[in-house]
Amino acid sequence: MALKDIIGQDRPVSILKGCIAKERIPHALLFTGDEGIGKRLAAVSFAKALNCQRIAGEELQAMGNLLFEVPETEHPDTGLETQSDACDKCPSCKKTDSGNHPDVFIIGPEGDGGQITVQAIRQLEEALSYKPFEGRWKIAIIDDSDRLNQAAANAFLDTLEAPPPQSIIILISSRPDLLLPTIRSRCQRISFSTLPLDTMCRLIKEKSGSMDDGQARLLSVLSGGRLGYALGDNLINQREQCFSIFSQMLESLEEEPWEDKEAMEAWFEWSQLLLRDMAVYSATGQEDLLMNTDRAEYIKDVSRNAGLKDILKLARELYNIKRRLAFNLNKQLTYNFVSLLLRNNLGQSGRG
Ligand SMILES: [Zn+2]
Incomplete structure (x- = not known):
């Protein structure tokens, strides 16, 4: 899935695409909003877009065209739309989708305590300290980041303050008030919001194909405007x-x-x-x-x-x-x- 396929989150999606288009990527981001609203999906899609080989390919091609003065009409499409989203087809996008991209790391709470431990953070920091293997960026996604335990949160502060070159850290949280203020203040916040009832009903019917108004309305209400939940x-x-x-x-x-x-x-x-x-x-x-x-x-x-x-x-x-x-x-x-x-x-x- 690419950023353009994320439904109902136009504002955060356009901010993320804008970052890529302008090549101004914050080193640490915090995605907030209710559970089941698409934050993790957006983080993975953003990681894909950042390392997508088609984007890189088009940039190189454009540069080549300038060097060799190819006639105007043969310039490839370097519009913002294609440059700032994932193609979903290149090897880099496919590896990220299957969880096998060597430059994309996703961690979250583990074990009985459901916490993110200092060991997990240390491993992540080590992984980020190397240059990217094949992408342009190393991307760390920390799901449920409010579950960082005290030691892990403290260990992470320096890395958040000054992440290694070519690395981007994305924290995800539905309860950002539980994060240390010193962590929150080091990240650029991107807020995701729930969808209005009518939009939800329409989207649920479109996506499911076979649902009547009553069922779609019930799911919209029960999910509280969270499409991911409604469609689960x-x-x-x-x-x-x-x-x-x-x-x-x-x-x-x-x-x-x-x-x-x-x-x-x-x-x-x-x-x-x-x-x-x-x-x-x-x-x-x-x-x-x-x-x-x-x-x-x-x-x-x-x-x-x-x-x-x-x-x-x-x-x-x-x-x-x-x-x-x-x-x-x-x-x-x-x-x-x-x-x-x-x-x-x-x-x-x-x-x-
Ligand atoms: Zn791609």
């Missing part, structure tokens, strides 16, 4: 899983908690959406205002013993816990505590 195949499954754990907690069944940290985070996200609907229904009694329009019965069922005040209080408490998930909360303890909160605030009435 497990959005509805994830929600159903969340609802079922929610019911399980209300019935105080202390079975297996979440599979892993990711599942725990997803549960908190979906719970916020569920509580939002419960609050809206409790305040208005109107089904058509729900986001989970297809699960109105469930929403009525789990909220029937709770008042609006209880629902809002619960939402606030879960939101506060969610903000602390980055600090590796124990799964079982969190599960037990949240179950208690649910039962205290909603009564023991939930059924799946």
Whole structure:
């Protein structure tokens, strides 16, 4: 995928293409915006565009034409559009796509703690210290960069301040406020935003080919304007899983908690959406205002013993816990505590 294929992020994409066209590439960038919005895709596409051999080829050809005074009409197309995006076809683009480009490095959180360690950063710094093998740039992409642990973040500061020549560092984060201010201030920030409902519906229908208005609207709403999420195949499954754990907690069944940290985070996200609907229904009694329009019965069922005040209080408490998930909360303890909160605030009435 090239930068031009990234849908609905016109502003960040045009900034990135402008950097390439003007040959003014910041040494450190920070891509921010919600999960599932296309930040990582944009980072990889930008890396491809930076090293694309067609761009290099056209520049060389243009230079050659100038040297040998080829007639005007035979000048190749050196327009900004082609010069500032990936061709998607050359060996360099293909290697980046398959994760095999020797000058493109992508790292992210690892292991049980889900952190980016100082060892990973040291390896990356060493890789960046050599000249590019075959591209013009060495590019390091650090996904979920807010998961850099303290030691890793400190180790990385000097490199961010003055990256080795011909290297570009792209940090990706949906929670940039968790990054050290000294890291944030060393990067040029590029913000990605969610898409409006109508645009989402249109794009989902276009991309899926077979979806009706109702389904497209449901996915647009549930994904919160994040196309990557909407088009992933497990959005509805994830929600159903969340609802079922929610019911399980209300019935105080202390079975297996979440599979892993990711599942725990997803549960908190979906719970916020569920509580939002419960609050809206409790305040208005109107089904058509729900986001989970297809699960109105469930929403009525789990909220029937709770008042609006209880629902809002619960939402606030879960939101506060969610903000602390980055600090590796124990799964079982969190599960037990949240179950208690649910039962205290909603009564023991939930059924799946
Ligand atoms: Zn290419």
